[in-house]
Amino acid sequence: MTTYLEAEADPQRNTGAIRIYGPEAFEGMRRASRVTAECLDALVDIVKPGVTTQAIDDFVWQFGLDRGAAPASLHYRGYTKSVCTSINHVVCHGIPNQKPLKEGDIVNIDVTYVVDGWHGDSSRMYPVGQVKRASERLCEVTYRALQLGIAAVKPGGHVGDIGAAIEEYAVAERCSVVRDFCGHGVGKLFHDAPNILHYGSRGEGAELRPGMIFTIEPMINTGRQHVKILADGWTAVTRDRSLSAQYEHSLGVTEDGCEVFTYSRNGSDTPGISVPPLTDAA
Numbered sequence: 001m002t003t004y005l006e007a008e009a010d011p012q013r014n015t016g017a018i019r020i021y022g023p024e025a026f027e028g029m030r031r032a033s034r035v036t037a038e039c040l041d042a043l044v045d046i047v048k049p050g051v052t053t054q055a056i057d058d059f060v061w062q063f064g065l066d067r068g069a070a071p072a073s074l075h076y077r078g079y080t081k082s083v084c085t086s087i088n089h090v091v092c093h094g095i096p097n098q099k100p101l102k103e104g105d106i107v108n109i110d111v112t113y114v115v116d117g118w119h120g121d122s123s124r125m126y127p128v129g130q131v132k133r134a135s136e137r138l139c140e141v142t143y144r145a146l147q148l149g150i151a152a153v154k155p156g157g158h159v160g161d162i163g164a165a166i167e168e169y170a171v172a173e174r175c176s177v178v179r180d181f182c183g184h185g186v187g188k189l190f191h192d193a194p195n196i197l198h199y200g201s202r203g204e205g206a207e208l209r210p211g212m213i214f215t216i217e218p219m220i221n222t223g224r225q226h227v228k229i230l231a232d233g234w235t236a237v238t239r240d241r242s243l244s245a246q247y248e249h250s251l252g253v254t255e256d257g258c259e260v261f262t263y264s265r266n267g268s269d270t271p272g273i274s275v276p277p278l279t280d281a282a
């Protein structure tokens with residue numbers, strides 16, 4: 001059974017109830033998400049062969065510091081870095097280190113900045129130099145899947161509509177959808193109700209209502225869906241070592257659809273990859 005709450009009337013912990021936010025929350029989410037999107041834009045010129053993921057972590061830390069934004073990942077449940085960097089068969093939560101990126105890698109960079117208590121959570125794939133067509137294609141499919149998930153968000157619809165749209169498309173493209181991680185309510189909390197599964201059935205799950213704020217962040221594999229966590233307790237990898245890609249946006253449900261808070265303002269939502277906008281015809 002789903003319960004909904006007025007956002008400000010509730011304790012700041014995940015009670016399982018879905019918060020309904022007002023205009024000030026949307027304003028706060030726009031401010032935090034803008035810093036996140038600008039950082040992801042700036043990383044386009046930084047990610048290249050030879051750059052370490054630690055250098056990316058340093059950049060994300062400093063970028064936030066200069067703008068009064070704190071990285072939410074730092075010290076989150078024992079995580080010790082400002083960003084997640086997930087390369088090739090790493091599905092998510094890759095930990096920055098001193099190993100340089102190499103030509104042909106694809107790396108997901110996942111940034112969450114906190115501004116005035118609001119969390120702007122977004123990630124993009126970055127091709128490192130020239131990459132194989134199969135890698136590029138996986139990124140195209142994954143962003144298209146996210147676009148289709150976003151298009152399914154409207155009041156009166158259900159959380160299951162989002163997962164169904166993503167899964168249907170990914171499977172038709174002969175890819176698989178990771179089931180061990182999901183999107184999530186976001187706002188003053190980093191991870192809140194509801195869970196946004198990237199698979200499922202239309203009409204199932206909580207009803208979507210104006211004022212809900214959450215992420216959609218599908219992880220799509222070229223091989224099988226199964227993942228395992230490495231001994232560091234964070235790094236999730238594909239069991240079959242197939243490639244994995246992910247993009248993430250934070251959004252709010254509006255009266256007639258949704259507002260995506262984390263869009264790039266300079267056309268860099270899919271660095272190095274071309275994914276046309278969804279048209280009504282598509």
Ligand code: MF3
Binds near residue numbers: 074084110234
């Ligand atoms: N940003 C991730 C998400 O999309 C969460 C990272 S938690 C961390 O939900 F601790 F690994 F950084």
Ligand code: CO
Binds near residue numbers: 121183184217
């Ligand atoms: Co997220």
Ligand code: CO
Binds near residue numbers: 121
């Ligand atoms: Co994220």
